[in-house]
Amino acid sequence: MGTEGRARISPKFCNCISLPALYASRQFFHTFPFTKGGRGGIDEEEVYIVAFLQVIDLVKDFGGVAANDHVSFDIDQGEIIGLIGPNGAGKTTLFNCIVGYHKPDSGKVLFKGKEITGLKPFMTNREGIGRTFQIMKVTAGMTVLENVMVGAFCRIDRRPIARKEASEILAFLGLERVKEYHLNELPIASQKKVGLARALATQPELLMLDEVASGLNPKETEEMVDLIKKIHHEKKITLFLIEHVMEVVMPISQRVIVLDGGEKIAEGLPKEIVKNERVIRAYLGEKYAKGL
Amino acid sequence: MEALRDAFDFRDFSKVEQIILVLFSIFLFIFPWLGFGSFVKTVMIYFLLFSLFGMGWNTIGGYGGQVELGKAQYVGIGAYTVALLMVWWKIPFWVSMPIGVLIAVGYSFMIGYPLFRLKGHYFAIATICTSLVLQDLFINWKLVGAAKGIELPIRDHPDFLYMQFKSDTYYFYFIMVLFFAGLFYMNWFRKSRLGYQLRMIKDDEEAAESLGIDARWCKIKAYSIASAFVAVGGGFLAVFNLYVDPYSVMDLDLSIKIALMAMLGGAGSMWGPIIGAAFLIPLDRFLGSWLGGQKGLIGVDFMIYAAMIMVVSAYQPRGIWGIIEQFRRK
Numbered sequence: 221m222g223t224e225g226r227a228r229i230s231p232k233f234c235n236c237i238s239l240p241a242l243y244a245s246r247q248f249f250h251t252f253p254f255t256k257g258g259r260g261g262i263d264e265e266e267v268y269i270v271a272f273l274q275v276i277d278l279v280k281d282f283g284g285v286a287a288n289d290h291v292s293f294d295i296d297q298g299e300i301i302g303l304i305g306p307n308g309a310g311k312t313t314l315f316n317c318i319v320g321y322h323k324p325d326s327g328k329v330l331f332k333g334k335e336i337t338g339l340k341p342f343m344t345n346r347e348g349i350g351r352t353f354q355i356m357k358v359t360a361g362m363t364v365l366e367n368v369m370v371g372a373f374c375r376i377d378r379r380p381i382a383r384k385e386a387s388e389i390l391a392f393l394g395l396e397r398v399k400e401y402h403l404n405e406l407p408i409a410s411q412k413k414v415g416l417a418r419a420l421a422t423q424p425e426l427l428m429l430d431e432v433a434s435g436l437n438p439k440e441t442e443e444m445v446d447l448i449k450k451i452h453h454e455k456k457i458t459l460f461l462i463e464h465v466m467e468v469v470m471p472i473s474q475r476v477i478v479l480d481g482g483e484k485i486a487e488g489l490p491k492e493i494v495k496n497e498r499v500i501r502a503y504l505g506e507k508y509a510k511g512l
Numbered sequence: 513m514e515a516l517r518d519a520f521d522f523r524d525f526s527k528v529e530q531i532i533l534v535l536f537s538i539f540l541f542i543f544p545w546l547g548f549g550s551f552v553k554t555v556m557i558y559f560l561l562f563s564l565f566g567m568g569w570n571t572i573g574g575y576g577g578q579v580e581l582g583k584a585q586y587v588g589i590g591a592y593t594v595a596l597l598m599v600w601w602k603i604p605f606w607v608s609m610p611i612g613v614l615i616a617v618g619y620s621f622m623i624g625y626p627l628f629r630l631k632g633h634y635f636a637i638a639t640i641c642t643s644l645v646l647q648d649l650f651i652n653w654k655l656v657g658a659a660k661g662i663e664l665p666i667r668d669h670p671d672f673l674y675m676q677f678k679s680d681t682y683y684f685y686f687i688m689v690l691f692f693a694g695l696f697y698m699n700w701f702r703k704s705r706l707g708y709q710l711r712m713i714k715d716d717e718e719a720a721e722s723l724g725i726d727a728r729w730c731k732i733k734a735y736s737i738a739s740a741f742v743a744v745g746g747g748f749l750a751v752f753n754l755y756v757d758p759y760s761v762m763d764l765d766l767s768i769k770i771a772l773m774a775m776l777g778g779a780g781s782m783w784g785p786i787i788g789a790a791f792l793i794p795l796d797r798f799l800g801s802w803l804g805g806q807k808g809l810i811g812v813d814f815m816i817y818a819a820m821i822m823v824v825s826a827y828q829p830r831g832i833w834g835i836i837e838q839f840r841r842k
Contacts, residue, residue, distance in 0.1 A: 341718075342721045342722075342723075342724050342726045352722075353722070357718075361714060366711070369708060374724035378514065379518070379704075379705070418719075422723055
């Protein structure tokens with residue numbers, strides 16, 4: 221029972237042991253003054269960068285409830301990774317731990333080989349991680365263009381350039397028609413796109429999308445899937461998405477990670493995941509899964 | 513250069529707003545020759561002064577959305593610096609005012625750094641507290657005149673260096689220059705990177721952080737800008753009244769007035785603080801002198817004052833400017 225899932229992820233678990241060791245040695249090289257210049261001819265980057273984003277043994281506890289329980293996985297540059305799981309599985313918590321809204325109790329997050337555990341959200345953003353929110357606060361304070369300009373101001377100081385950049389991104393996402401509207405005047409699909417646009421405007425290398433298709437009708441969902449593909453294809457951004465809607469996650473994800481009760485229960489290709497017994501059980505419950 | 517262009521560029525306002533701004537500027541320029549009495553002139557000076565205070569408050573309170581109720585401490589710092597430097601070392605106003613602003617900015621960083629760990633109401637309360645503490649300190653501090661305050665030594669002749677004039681007209685023109693400087697600064701500020709970031713923080717702080725904005729640092733910066741504005745006004749208040757005491761320049765009343773004016777006019781908009789001051793200062797002064805002077809009617813002016821604020825804030829939380837915009841959109 222479930223051994224299939226275990227077996228598949230066990231090589232990844234090796235990382236849990238080897239990576240902290242590697243990390244420690246890296247720290248040592250940094251602190252050791254004589255090796256700092258040459259490092260004995262070994263290119264540090266070459267040796268230690270194993271993956272684009274690494275989450276190692278991440279634990280987050282909310283007063284006795286383990287929202288994330290020893291979660292580990294890697295993401296390679298250029299991938300689209302889906303993160304699925306039933307409600308309360310700890311998906312958003314995992315996002316928040318990576319980006320820095322929560323400080324993990326233990327474990328590490330490495331982005332491009334650099335530790336970003338516990339950094340504040342704006343710092344991780346400056347490292348190159350963008351994110352969107354499941355629920356956007358919609359206010360009448362700023363127009364769509366201004367929203368996206370704020371994102372662009374992350375890397376650009378001058379207003380005309382930020383404005384141009386923002387306009388380009390809005391055109392890219394097909395939002396130039398609603399540019400002068402306020403967020404609260406837009407339908408939810410456009411609001412989600414604005415969220416996407418302003419995250420894109422910060423020029424992230426890794427974009428984390430939190431339920432980008434929730435609350436959308438099938439047609440809008442389809443559009444959103446196309447948009448995500450387009451972003452991945454044209455902007456060459458690594459995507460990591462939480463998704464409830466299987467129509468979104470299954471066709472575009474190259475790999476899917478499944479969380480349940482804070483634990484990672486499976487990881488693999490979408491077509492393998494849908495057949496995984498533990499995943500089916502997590503989604504349907506013990507009672508119904510037995511009937512299968 | 514680009515900043516200067518932004519500051520003087522009012523093109524993104526509507527035609528009506530531009531025309532009103534031009535007419536208003538002309539009115540200000542010719543106002544001293546319209547033959548009004550000294551009472552009206554004083555009201556006008558206070559209107560411009562409180563517009564300046566309001567514009568300062570607007571950076572953190574309006575654009576940044578942080579309700580700040582401790583601006584009086586910076587008025588006090590500005591006023592006391594000018595007064596004390598003049599009394600102790602005869603330093604002219606033009607030197608002591610920038611020093612006051614520098615002290616206010618430094619102090620605002622010291623206060624802002626721990627205070628911006630707090631959010632919402634807690635932040636508002638904490639700003640009140642720091643202001644009250646400073647006021648109490650000055651009330652009991654013998655060196656700076658304690659509760660009695662300090663009087664500025666009066667020069668024999670009108671003196672530009674010390675900003676002492678016989679006529680209010682000069683004070684009027686001086687505060688008018690400051691007012692326009694503030695106006696142009698705000699016009700730049702609302703288009704600056706910091707302005708955009710603050711508005712994002714006001715809308716949604718979490719999202720702002722996800723867009724690479726260091727929310728706390730942005731707030732501290734805006735807070736110190738606000739403090740600088742207010743300290744300039746405080747310095748002016750010292751030379752205008754030739755008298756500084758903790759009750760007149762550091763009172764909680766003053767803090768609340770500054771915030772109220774901007775909120776009533778419309779926090780987070782360019783014209784809000786000016787409109788707010790244009791409503792409340794004449795109301796405050798005229799009602800105060802008219803009703804306050806009559807037997808049995810003391811305090812009625814405050815009631816009218818309060819009722820007006822309640823009506824506006826119940827009808828449109830974005831103040832008078834919010835009401836105007838609401839009608840314009842229709």
